[in-house]
Amino acid sequence: MLNRKGLKLFRAGAYVLIALGVVHALSLFSDPQATNATEVELFRLMKTYQSGVMGSQRSMWQFLTGFSISYSVLLMAAGGMSLLVSRAVDWHVLRRLAFFNAAWLTTMTLVSIVYFFIAPTVMLGTAGALFLLAWWQIGKF
Secondary structure (H helix, E strand, O other), X not given: OOOHHHHHHHHHHHHHHHHHHHHHHHHHHOOOOOOOHHHHXXXXXXXXXXXXXXOEEEEHHHHHHHHHHXXXXXXXXXXXXXXXXXXXXXXXXXXXXXXXXXXXXXXXXXXXXXXXXHHHHHXXXXXXXXXXXXXXXXXXX
């Protein structure tokens, strides 16, 4: 049985993923500003020094930009796919997907705690908690 509260929690988690992807994508429109000579040199090297990787020449800046774009797209795709699935499947499948989403978002939250900063950590944790609550609520009578 599909509990309406569980469905609302599931969709809220999906919307948080989409919002995080959009906010992350917006950050791609501005470059970080160097605040001292060391950062100026670091940014210059990241943008200009290229190394060979599997037959192509890429700078660290290109790698970071590519991974950033991929991160944004994947977050928006995961949220969008969750919204689409929430409208089309029965509660058994939705409950499994809620658990799966909660599991990978828990992993991403742990990665974020170690390597990122507070904003993505809070948003990933919030989305994960919403999916976990949805998993708990879906199928409840």
